[in-house]
Amino acid sequence: MKAYDGMYIGGAWRPAAGQDVIEVVNPADEQVIGTVPAGTAEDVDTAVRAARAALPDWAATPPAERAARLAALRDVLTARADEIAETVTAELGSPLKFSQAVHAAVPIAVAGSYAELAATYAFEEKTGNSVVHHEPIGVVAAITPWNYPLHQIVAKVAPALAAGCTIVVKPAEDTPLVARLFADTVHEAGLPAGVFNLVTGLGPVAGQALAEHPGVDLVSFTGSTAVGRHIAAIAAGQVKKVALELGGKSANVILPTADLAKAVNVGVANVMSNSGQTCSAWTRMLVHRDQYDEAVELAATAAAKYGERIGPVVNAKQQARVRGYIDKGVAEGARLVAGGPEAPRETGYFVSPTVFADVTPDMTIAQEEIFGPVLSILKYEDEEDALRIANGTVYGLAGAVWAGDEAEAVVFARRMETGQVDINGGRFNPLAPFGGYKQSGVGRELGVHGLAEYLQTKSLQF
Ligand code: NAD
Numbered sequence: 001m002k003a004y005d006g007m008y009i010g011g012a013w014r015p016a017a018g019q020d021v022i023e024v025v026n027p028a029d030e031q032v033i034g035t036v037p038a039g040t041a042e043d044v045d046t047a048v049r050a051a052r053a054a055l056p057d058w059a060a061t062p063p064a065e066r067a068a069r070l071a072a073l074r075d076v077l078t079a080r081a082d083e084i085a086e087t088v089t090a091e092l093g094s095p096l097k098f099s100q101a102v103h104a105a106v107p108i109a110v111a112g113s114y115a116e117l118a119a120t121y122a123f124e125e126k127t128g129n130s131v132v133h134h135e136p137i138g139v140v141a142a143i144t145p146w147n148y149p150l151h152q153i154v155a156k157v158a159p160a161l162a163a164g165c166t167i168v169v170k171p172a173e174d175t176p177l178v179a180r181l182f183a184d185t186v187h188e189a190g191l192p193a194g195v196f197n198l199v200t201g202l203g204p205v206a207g208q209a210l211a212e213h214p215g216v217d218l219v220s221f222t223g224s225t226a227v228g229r230h231i232a233a234i235a236a237g238q239v240k241k242v243a244l245e246l247g248g249k250s251a252n253v254i255l256p257t258a259d260l261a262k263a264v265n266v267g268v269a270n271v272m273s274n275s276g277q278t279c280s281a282w283t284r285m286l287v288h289r290d291q292y293d294e295a296v297e298l299a300a301t302a303a304a305k306y307g308e309r310i311g312p313v314v315n316a317k318q319q320a321r322v323r324g325y326i327d328k329g330v331a332e333g334a335r336l337v338a339g340g341p342e343a344p345r346e347t348g349y350f351v352s353p354t355v356f357a358d359v360t361p362d363m364t365i366a367q368e369e370i371f372g373p374v375l376s377i378l379k380y381e382d383e384e385d386a387l388r389i390a391n392g393t394v395y396g397l398a399g400a401v402w403a404g405d406e407a408e409a410v411v412f413a414r415r416m417e418t419g420q421v422d423i424n425g426g427r428f429n430p431l432a433p434f435g436g437y438k439q440s441g442v443g444r445e446l447g448v449h450g451l452a453e454y455l456q457t458k459s460l461q462f
Pocket of ligand 1: 143144145146147148152170171172173201202203204205206207208209211222223224225227228230231244245246247248278279280369371397435436440441
């Protein structure tokens with residue numbers, strides 16, 4: 001157990017204004033592994049002032065130089081990848097291999113993509129008798145969740161810095177250690193003081209103070225829809241720009257021509273990965289009635305194999321919440337074919353990989369985001385029915401379509417109300433825009449669209 005001190009503000013670790021701390025718990029064994037300071041409105045104010053003071057110089061730094069700093073950041077992240085993976089495993093509980101392959105590797109790819117984009121993006125364009133300058137929006141407040149703790153920080157910091165913005169990050173309470181490690185990498189990469197700042201703390205205290213701070217020009221939030229709505233209301237009061245990456249309840253649509261076994265196995269793996277704590281997870285599997293029983297059997301077998309390999313969920317509250325949803329699924333008449341509400345181990349916040357069959361679209365487990373290793377399998381009659389079910393939630397973040405040929409899958413995917421669709425198991429692309437339709441959010445992250453979120457245009461007429 002280590003007591004970590006200070007906030008990273010203005011290019012150095014500085015003492016926190018208050019005395020309160022947040023305990024960081026390893027969800028695999030329930031041991032307290034460290035404490036970090038619980039930031040106050042005073043810490044937030046100091047950080048925002050540092051970001052604002054650094055803004056004019058950073059905004060005026062040529063994009064090629066900003067790109068070089070981001071490339072240096074990518075290189076330091078690469079050099080410290082093992083330390084990053086170990087830290088995420090300690091505070092989030094994900095298996096080390098997953099932490100290496102995803103939690104450490106994806107931020108490297110994203111930082112690298114923005115090093116390239118900063119160097120190549122057209123920050124100035126001509127249209128008719130105008131020259132349009134794409135200028136940084138200003139000081140960014142980034143409020144992030146715990147489920148992909150470093151990715152979600154880098155998916156905001158890298159484009160913000162590429163754009164010429166400066167930033168204050170308030171990471172999730174459960175995963176502040178990798179955020180602190182990131183501050184060290186920023187420092188090592190030689191970014192100018194005040195360009196990046198970190199304040200750890202509670203959402204309703206430090207997060208709220210950051211969202212409300214008049215010195216912030218854009219609030220970029222990733223987290224639950226409930227908190228997102230609250231942040232949007234705060235921002236609206238100040239006519240402040242806001243970007244929201246919120247919850248999801250994505251559909252995995254298996255059309256009758258698909259390779260059923262592959263679609264089901266990849267579908268189960270997608271839901272169980274990161275213990276089901278993925279906003280874009282395909283938590284609703286939609287199968288044609290003629291293939292339904294076979295799909296259920298395949299899914300139950302696949303889920304059972306995850307029993308030993310799956311990590312815990314993030315904390316006791318999340319474990320209780322997920323088990324509550326499993327109880328609710330049973331109570332509403334869904335059929336458990338794998339897993340269940342009982343905790344599979346005495347210590348650690350583990351949940352059994354769970355699969356429900358006979359789920360109908362109106363059930364709570366088919367509508368609400370569970371954020372745990374729980375898959376619902378729904379039956380459809382024909383393609384129109386499948387589309388109705390797929391689009392029948394308030395969310396629209398991601399999804400998947402499987403078919404015998406890609407063109408057939410694409411026709412279906414184009415009718416889905418969602419921001420991203422994987423065709424026949426298509427791979428993650430760090431350059432593709434990511435973000436939600438409907439209540440899954442406002443704005444996009446990653447790639448060139450993610451960069452544009454941090455820019456505003458100024459048109460000069462000649
Ligand atoms: P959360 O909304 O509880 O917390 C997210 C962040 O907001 C944390 O840093 C928290 O401290 C802060 N916060 C809480 N209350 C606040 C307040 N009043 N003012 C300001 N900040 C506040 O979400 P979570 O439980 O940490 O994360 C899980 C959620 O995140 C899920 O709903 C998931 O779908 C969503 N998510 C979405 C995406 C996406 O890209 N769309 C990605 C990952 C997670």
